[in-house]
Amino acid sequence: MNKFMVVTRQVIRKNIKSPAYLFSLFFPVLIIAAIALFAFITNKTNQTPTIAITSNNVALRNALIESPTHGDYRVSKAISTEQVAEKRLSHEKIDGYLNVTVTGQTVSAVYRQRTNGNSLDSDTLKNNLNTLKLRQAAQQLGLTAKQLQQLFAPASYKTQNVAYQNGVVRRQRSNQQGANLVVAFVVTFLIYMFIAMYTSMIAQETATEKGSHIMEILVSSVSPVTQFFGKVTGMLALIVLQVIITGIAGLIGMQYFNHNISFLGDFSFSQIQPGMVSVLVAYFVLGVMLYTVIAAMLGSMVTRQEEVSQALSPLTTVGMLAYVASFIAVNSNSLLIRIGSYVPFLSQSLMPVRYAVGNAALSEVWASVAIAAIALVLMTWVACRVYQQHVLDYSNRKHWYQFGRKRRA
Amino acid sequence: MLTVANLTKRFGPKQGVEDESFTIHEGEIMGLIGQNGAGKTTTFRMILNLLPPDSGTVLWQDHPLTKDDYNTVGFLPEERGLYTRMSIQDQVVYFAALRGQKPAVTRKALPQWMARFNVKGKLTDKIKDLSKGNQQKVQLIATLIHQPKLIILDEPFSGLDPVNAQLLEDSIIEMKQNGASIIFSSHDMANVERISDHLLMLRNGETVLSGTPDEIRSQFGNTRVRLRSPLDKAALVAFPGVNDVQQRGNAYELTLDNEAVGHDLFKAATSKGYIPEFSQEPPSLDEIFRIEVANHE
Incomplete structure (x- = not known):
């Protein structure tokens, strides 16, 4: 096993064994489990109400009892009079009763419910009653079922979103844009989370090794360059692992809660464009790696572990600004946002959102990805050089000044 | 054979090491003595190529030490460093792997080393749960377990009680008998005198004494x-x-x-x-x- 692999494996093993990392790794799974548990408990405590239906019109009553309930209520058929119903209600045998009075053409209904009973979602019951009343009216007017259907067929209504690119209209279906935006938002958030997490992990690790003088043993065993790349590769493997686990948890969660959560109601994975997926994966890896590499460099420049967060703060601030700007990018395609979506360290947050809302074409996206990739190569080279020079430097000199001086030399 | 010739290093106006020369053959132990700041650690860092000398050469087996030689090096730094959250076994296996020793080999050898240094603790114990003395011993094991040929020990005896110091002395002698070239620094002259074949005393980076312990003493x-x-x-x-x-x-x-x-x-x-x-x-x-x-x- 070569030493590069030894370092890489060590980074992976060490973190996989750390409870804090494991927690963050399985956090999405925990969230999904918590929501599932919550939904389960809510369903258990809120049971289907049992109701009675009474009426002065027996035919209507029977028809209403026979109407589909969609699981919203259960009808206790034996109770047919208001007096009995009231009595059963007072004994808490039923949760409420509906009394329908038919007077000539008018149908009026009153639903009486116990305040401490299971509440009724009255939509289905109302619809059923309305349908019966319409059918009765239609019969009296001599309309056929087909005529009735024609009469009540709703007008068609559809939203189309368009975006103009160089005067040419590009079309996206509305639901597709919605799906893309949801995914872009989620991924942009995750990228920001990952950046915050992995920059701190690698910088802490490097600073700890330096501060505890483990670095002297490491550097006398492995060249700093091998060490640097081993570490970064280990981090990359952890990032990929976490992306996979988060992705799987997300997929399972969305499939499971599709019907339970309103904003996901008309969300479907088939609506996400394949282009969108590859864009997001590219930004995920490039964006997080770019920050991770710089964090390793910053970690090697401090003398003590306590200085890590201070050294990292400019980097994490940039990441946060990019994340915040991604919200602006939803509604704005200003010059600043457009430029930002090409600038490495910012593009991972801005470009996915611009693309999702249709403000950027796929070609623009790949141009920005290419710039990020080139930046990653350059930054890795710079970071590696700095790492090499600083891992054994315990002086308290101004590092940026020193860095500049070494560059000039 | 380690040959150090005319090694000089300055840190700004401060003298690090001035014109230092010595040779350590296979199966030889060299004791480096001097006050704090005399240049001992600087010497070690220059031997290991962690610090470039201003002038002079360090040759190991007649060539400059490169990363290909790292596997034959055992280095105990003055400021000890271990991953405190790792278990003893993981820690030693990792450091040995960095020196090119297969994990299986290290795992097999480790219990013997633990017994030899009388380390109080199980292989699965975390480093942070060990006493300072036991941490020190784990670090020594990590330095020696891959049977290095060039051994550099910066203050190996500091923090060890006389019993444990004796265990370390025995191990150093055994490494010497196996043909290793060993250089170590110490404040405890008794240790130095007992095990060193050769002695070098530094003062503000200058070599003030050099020779076998008997030679040096008889000069006086x-x-x-x-x-x-x-x-x-x-x-x-x-x-x-x-x-x-x-x-x-x-x-x-x-x-x-x-x-x-x-x-x-x-x-x-x-x-x-x-x-x-x-x-x-x-x-x-x-x-x-x-x-x-x-x-x-």
Whole structure:
């Protein structure tokens, strides 16, 4: 096993064994489990109400009892009079009763419910009653079922979103844009989370090794360059692992809660464009790696572990600004946002959102990805050089000044 | 064979090491002594290529030390460093793997090393749960378990009690017998004298003493006498050529002007026959160390 692999494996093993990392790794799974548990408990405590239906019109009553309930209520058929119903209600045998009075053409209904009973979602019951009343009216007017259907067929209504690119209209279906935006938002958030997490992990690790003088043993065993790349590769493997686990948890969660959560109601994975997926994966890896590499460099420049967060703060601030700007990018395609979506360290947050809302074409996206990739190569080279020079430097000199001086030399 | 020739390093106006030269053959131990800041750690870092010298050369087996030689190196830094959250086994296996030793080999050898250094703890114990002394021993094991050929130990005895210091001495001797070239620094002159084949004393980066312990001591002449005889303190103080008299229990320790004074002293002390103790020796390394430090201040 070569030493590069030894370092890489060590980074992976060490973190996989750390409870804090494991927690963050399985956090999405925990969230999904918590929501599932919550939904389960809510369903258990809120049971289907049992109701009675009474009426002065027996035919209507029977028809209403026979109407589909969609699981919203259960009808206790034996109770047919208001007096009995009231009595059963007072004994808490039923949760409420509906009394329908038919007077000539008018149908009026009153639903009486116990305040401490299971509440009724009255939509289905109302619809059923309305349908019966319409059918009765239609019969009296001599309309056929087909005529009735024609009469009540709703007008068609559809939203189309368009975006103009160089005067040419590009079309996206509305639901597709919605799906893309949801995914872009989620991924942009995750990228920001990952950046915050992995920059701190690698910088802490490097600073700890330096501060505890483990670095002297490491550097006398492995060249700093091998060490640097081993570490970064280990981090990359952890990032990929976490992306996979988060992705799987997300997929399972969305499939499971599709019907339970309103904003996901008309969300479907088939609506996400394949282009969108590859864009997001590219930004995920490039964006997080770019920050991770710089964090390793910053970690090697401090003398003590306590200085890590201070050294990292400019980097994490940039990441946060990019994340915040991604919200602006939803509604704005200003010059600043457009430029930002090409600038490495910012593009991972801005470009996915611009693309999702249709403000950027796929070609623009790949141009920005290419710039990020080139930046990653350059930054890795710079970071590696700095790492090499600083891992054994315990002086308290101004590092940026020193860095500049070494560059000039 | 490690050959250090005319090594010089300055840190700005501060002298690190000045024109330092020595050779350590296979199966040889070199003790590096000197006050704090004398240049010992700087010497080690330059040998290991962690610090570039301003001038001079370091050759290992007649070529500069490169990363291909890292596997044959065992290095114990002065400031100890271990991953505190790792288990003993994981820690040692990792450091050995960085020196090119397969994990299986390390895992097999580790229990013997643990027993040998009498480490109190299980292989799965976290480093942070060990006492300082035991952490030190784990670090020593991590330094030696891959059977290095060039061993560099910066203050290996600091923090060890006499029993554990003896265990370490035994291990160092064994490594020497296996043909390793060993260089170590220490403040404890007794250790240095017992195990070193060669000694180098640094003072502000300059080499002030170099040679075998016997050579170095004999440079100072047989001017120390330890005596138990009928002569009392007043008689000893008045004795011609005796500079200093210190009482140590029943015995006296004398400092002589020169070796010849010893002959007269022996005659005088034994004029009435048997005496229980008379020994004439050069000054101890400890004393030489203090003399050298004082001489240059």
